Amino acid sequence: MKLELRGVTKKFGSLVANDRITLTVESGEIHCLLGENGAGKSTLMNVLYGLYQADEGEILLDGVVQHFSGPRDAINAGIGMVHQHFMLIPVFTVAENVMLGHEQTTFGGRLDLDASRAKVREISARFGFEIDPDAVIEDLPVGVQQRVEIIKALSRDAKVLVFDEPTAVLTPQETDELMAIMRQLKANGTSIVFITHKLREVREVADRITVIRLGAVVGEASPSASNTELASMMVGRAIDLTIAKGPELPGDVSLIVTSLSVIDSRAQYVVKNVSFEVRAGEILVIAGVQGNGQTELTEAILGLQSRVEGSITLNGEELVGRPVGGMLDAGVGFIPEDRTEDGLVAEFTIAENLMLDRSMGAPFVRWGTLQLGTLDEFAEATLIEFDIRAQGITTRVGTLSGGNQQKVVLARELSRDLRLFVAAQPTRGLDVGSIEFVHTRIVQARDSGIPVVVVSTELDEVVALADRIAVMYRGGIVGIVPANTPRDVLGLMMAGEIPEGVAA
Amino acid sequence: MSSTLSSPALAGATTSPVHEKVIVRDWKFPVALDFFALVALIIAFAIPRAGVSAFRLSTDSDVLKLAPVMMPTTSTVIVVAILLTVLAVLSHWFVLRGKVGRTPLWLTAVFAILVLFAFLTWAASGHTIQVPGLLIGTLTLSVPLIFGALGGVISERVGVVNVAIEGQLLFGAFSAAIVGTVTHSPFAGLIAAVIAGVLVSFVLAAFSIKYIVDQVIVGVVLNVLVTGLTSFFYAKVLTVDAATLNSPERFAAIDIPVLSQIPLIGPVLFRQTIIVYVMYIAIFAVWFGLFKTRWGLRVRAVGEHPTAADTVGINVKRTRFWTVSLAGAIAGIGGAYYTLDVVGSFNKEMTNGAGFIALAAVIFGRWDPIRATLAGLLFGFATNLQNALSIIGSPVPSEFMLMLPYVVTIFAVAGLVGRVRAPAASGKPYIKS
Numbered sequence: 001m002k003l004e005l006r007g008v009t010k011k012f013g014s015l016v017a018n019d020r021i022t023l024t025v026e027s028g029e030i031h032c033l034l035g036e037n038g039a040g041k042s043t044l045m046n047v048l049y050g051l052y053q054a055d056e057g058e059i060l061l062d063g064v065v066q067h068f069s070g071p072r073d074a075i076n077a078g079i080g081m082v083h084q085h086f087m088l089i090p091v092f093t094v095a096e097n098v099m100l101g102h103e104q105t106t107f108g109g110r111l112d113l114d115a116s117r118a119k120v121r122e123i124s125a126r127f128g129f130e131i132d133p134d135a136v137i138e139d140l141p142v143g144v145q146q147r148v149e150i151i152k153a154l155s156r157d158a159k160v161l162v163f164d165e166p167t168a169v170l171t172p173q174e175t176d177e178l179m180a181i182m183r184q185l186k187a188n189g190t191s192i193v194f195i196t197h198k199l200r201e202v203r204e205v206a207d208r209i210t211v212i213r214l215g216a217v218v219g220e221a222s223p224s225a226s227n228t229e230l231a232s233m234m235v236g237r238a239i240d241l242t243i244a245k246g247p248e249l250p251g252d253v254s255l256i257v258t259s260l261s262v263i264d265s266r267a268q269y270v271v272k273n274v275s276f277e278v279r280a281g282e283i284l285v286i287a288g289v290q291g292n293g294q295t296e297l298t299e300a301i302l303g304l305q306s307r308v309e310g311s312i313t314l315n316g317e318e319l320v321g322r323p324v325g326g327m328l329d330a331g332v333g334f335i336p337e338d339r340t341e342d343g344l345v346a347e348f349t350i351a352e353n354l355m356l357d358r359s360m361g362a363p364f365v366r367w368g369t370l371q372l373g374t375l376d377e378f379a380e381a382t383l384i385e386f387d388i389r390a391q392g393i394t395t396r397v398g399t400l401s402g403g404n405q406q407k408v409v410l411a412r413e414l415s416r417d418l419r420l421f422v423a424a425q426p427t428r429g430l431d432v433g434s435i436e437f438v439h440t441r442i443v444q445a446r447d448s449g450i451p452v453v454v455v456s457t458e459l460d461e462v463v464a465l466a467d468r469i470a471v472m473y474r475g476g477i478v479g480i481v482p483a484n485t486p487r488d489v490l491g492l493m494m495a496g497e498i499p500e501g502v503a504a
Numbered sequence: 505m506s507s508t509l510s511s512p513a514l515a516g517a518t519t520s521p522v523h524e525k526v527i528v529r530d531w532k533f534p535v536a537l538d539f540f541a542l543v544a545l546i547i548a549f550a551i552p553r554a555g556v557s558a559f560r561l562s563t564d565s566d567v568l569k570l571a572p573v574m575m576p577t578t579s580t581v582i583v584v585a586i587l588l589t590v591l592a593v594l595s596h597w598f599v600l601r602g603k604v605g606r607t608p609l610w611l612t613a614v615f616a617i618l619v620l621f622a623f624l625t626w627a628a629s630g631h632t633i634q635v636p637g638l639l640i641g642t643l644t645l646s647v648p649l650i651f652g653a654l655g656g657v658i659s660e661r662v663g664v665v666n667v668a669i670e671g672q673l674l675f676g677a678f679s680a681a682i683v684g685t686v687t688h689s690p691f692a693g694l695i696a697a698v699i700a701g702v703l704v705s706f707v708l709a710a711f712s713i714k715y716i717v718d719q720v721i722v723g724v725v726l727n728v729l730v731t732g733l734t735s736f737f738y739a740k741v742l743t744v745d746a747a748t749l750n751s752p753e754r755f756a757a758i759d760i761p762v763l764s765q766i767p768l769i770g771p772v773l774f775r776q777t778i779i780v781y782v783m784y785i786a787i788f789a790v791w792f793g794l795f796k797t798r799w800g801l802r803v804r805a806v807g808e809h810p811t812a813a814d815t816v817g818i819n820v821k822r823t824r825f826w827t828v829s830l831a832g833a834i835a836g837i838g839g840a841y842y843t844l845d846v847v848g849s850f851n852k853e854m855t856n857g858a859g860f861i862a863l864a865a866v867i868f869g870r871w872d873p874i875r876a877t878l879a880g881l882l883f884g885f886a887t888n889l890q891n892a893l894s895i896i897g898s899p900v901p902s903e904f905m906l907m908l909p910y911v912v913t914i915f916a917v918a919g920l921v922g923r924v925r926a927p928a929a930s931g932k933p934y935i936k937s
Contacts, residue, residue, distance in 0.1 A: 051814070051815065070817060070819070071814060071815050071816065071817045072817025075816070081815070087809070087812035088809075088812060089804075089813075090808065090809070091804075091925075091928075092801075092805070096801060100801060100805050100816050101802075101816030101817045101818055102816075105797070105798055109796075109797045109798065109799075110797065111798060111801060152816075
């Protein structure tokens with residue numbers, strides 16, 4: 001099926017998320033939509049899927065103008081979507097999720113689960129998936145959940161399939177498998193729209209590439225274009241994809257984690273018997289697919305997890321069992337994984353956010369009152385030092401862009417006297433400019449002679465930042481390897497394999 | 505693992521992420537059982553009551569008559585107290601040595617029944633406990649709770665917290681009384697109760713779904729509004745002309761042939777009015793509807809993950825609106841039970857907090873219609889036990905007995921439920937940008 005978007009415009013208040021976007025996807029082609037986070041790709045696809053109504057422009061399928069008032073219309077017209085955040089009911093089974101919305105019933109209105117099971121098995125067989133129709137979604141790994149999303153779309157006879165940032169949660173191997181699935185779909189005549197900001201994937205699978213920047217189409221590119229060409233089109237200026245990073249000057253072992261285990265509220269070991277050491281002046285990157293215990297590990301280091309076994313010592317001091325305040329006093333700086341949820345108070349100003357973890361005493365609090373003069377001076381200076389683009393220090397943090405929000409978090413943590421710096425997914429969802437800035441600052445923290453622990457799920461970032469890499473899988477560390485370890489080896493380790501020749 | 509998969513990475517990806525479980529030893533139950541066993545022992549030895557406790561199992565109208573059971577009070581209580589102690593010790597053993605580190609459910613259930621038996625035997629020394637009356641009273645008190653709880657279950661399953669059950673019951677009772685009296689037809693009264701419940705739901709749904717006002721606040725305000733309105737009209741209109749407005753014809757009890765002849769439970773369950781039979785059907789229908797039909801799948805999807813439901817073409821707001829309305833209809837029937845069956849006229853604030861107990865039954869029943877029904881029966885039993893014992897003149901102060909249903913509710917909801925998962929989107933409005 002041929003899909004055309006003509007002059008689609010979508011506004012949210014004064015913000016123009018999509019500005020007269022025109023796009024053609026031919027039948028049986030993989031069309032990549034390349035753009036930075038926040039460029040308006042997902043908005044465009046939500047318009048296509050009927051979740052949003054376009055303010056202007058039209059959508060055509062095989063030359064016929066479509067009017068979608070909701071997802072049901074889009075589904076009936078043959079559009080399927082694999083969402084970035086999976087649209088699956090966690091407590092339902094695979095079969096129930098696949099049938100939801102177009103259920104078949106038998107006598108007395110009973111759900112025909114057998115028909116749905118058969119459908120799951122039939123589509124699974126076609127693509128070589130191993131999926132139990134009666135498995136409950138929340139028990140399945142994300143890679144498998146994504147396949148359920150694909151099955152769901154195909155069970156509705158989708159002729160145009162949209163993949164919205166599908167590789168964010170996958171291991172490199174799973175990504176390769178997804179590419180193979182896309183090619184197979186294409187061979188069956190399905191048109192595919194593949195939304196991503198990852199250049200390598202685009203070049204590997206795309207037939208055509210449309211680049212979007214700030215809500216508008218900036219041009220088409222061919223899959224043979226180089227990474228640098230694609231990146232500069234996407235960002236709008238020439239960018240350097242490598243990080244300026246001098247050789248490490250490691251000092252003594254500073255952070256020692258020994259046999260650390262974390263137990264979650266469902267009484268499961270989410271981190272199991274993890275041990276590693278980080279030297280002063282060294283970056284240890286913890287790599288792995290999201291959800292393999294990295295979050296809980298970093299939270300344990302900051303004292304945010306309640307059931308922790310084992311030991312964490314920093315310069316000889318034991319940290320396990322201390323309250324969060326004690327951790328901060330010990331000099332632990334922390335960039336949380338989700339800055340809007342755990343890193344900032346959106347309703348507070350920049351200045352207030354900058355003193356959030358220093359409300360216990362000098363210099364910002366004296367005799368129980370805020371020292372607003374000191375705070376303003378500090379905030380003004382920080383705004384300039386960290387290049388935070390805002391109208392002023394009284395701007396509410398919730399109104400800033402993701403990149404500037406992250407700079408506020410970074411500024412707050414790095415302006416303290418640190419003896420350990422922990423950054424969990426510090427560049428997630430940021431634009432390229434902010435990513436460069438955050439990376440530079442992390443390397444600076446290392447060069448100031450403290451141990452740095454970075455959690456990252458992006459292999460590019462892992463390789464760029466790391467002095468050493470620890471790969472986590474299902475709560476354990478698969479192995480700790482040098483920074484120059486080949487990517488395919490890292491990929492295997494992220495799936496729990498220990499390749500030969502790698503010291504576990 | 506399938507042998508057709510050659511790539512190790514693919515094979516790894518298709519296994520589920522089984523995390524190693526930690527055994528959590530739950531000491532809550534052993535400690536609670538210790539407490540009750542200790543109390544039983546103290547009562548058995550320190551406050552013994554001589555005499556014989558009788559349990560009557562049949563009424564005079566029964567076809568098959570069972571002989572009353574006579575228990576010597578002192579020795580029975582001592583034997584049961586010792587049994588309770590053994591069970592409490594066993595519970596410790598299960599927690600300490602068992603593979604799951606928990607007290608098994610059967611043990612708790614047996615323990616609870618024995619506690620109840622010991623208490624009744626002790627309290628009824630020298631008297632006779634009318635078991636059929638106790639059971640009939642339990643059902644009577646449970647009917648509104650069960651209707652209310654069913655309304656609560658489906659409403660919360662679709663993602664709207666129904667705090668307005670009390671208002672739905674009360675308005676249902678009020679409307680049934682007036683319409684039932686004016687039309688001289690209890691059926692018209694029943695229909696009026698359904699409509700009244702739906703009207704309360706309409707307000708709840710409109711404010712919480714369309715205008716995104718906090719659901720709990722709307723529910724509380726509705727309860728106050730209905731209480732105020734019905735009390736006003738009761739005082740100003742119904743009492744003035746009770747004969748033409750507040751003396752509805754009541755439903756007559758219908759004997760189900762054969763079933764009503766079953767000893768002990770037959771007369772309790774199958775010599776009832778049509779409202780109770782509607783309740784039996786409603787319990788099954790809500791269970792079947794929620795878990796076996798397209799409607800139920802969609803309702804649960806909307807209550808768990810409304811965005812996901814939206815992306816497969818389910819109209820979230822419309823589903824919520826009509827499901828909440830249905831919840832009101834069911835709760836309204838529970839209201840009619842007061843005026844068209846058990847009491848026979850409307851009184852000021854006659855539901856007396858039953859809607860809130862029903863809400864507790866929803867949670868204690870883990871958002872499941874069958875379990876919520878059992879919870880409603882438990883709360884009804886606790887209330888009725890207090891009535892039964894005050895009639896025979898129990899040694900326990902009546903003020904303490906009056907607390908019993910509420911103590912049971914608090915224990916049940918706070919203590920025994922433990923960690924349960926509500927529908928994920930319950931109480932959260934669905935806002936689409």
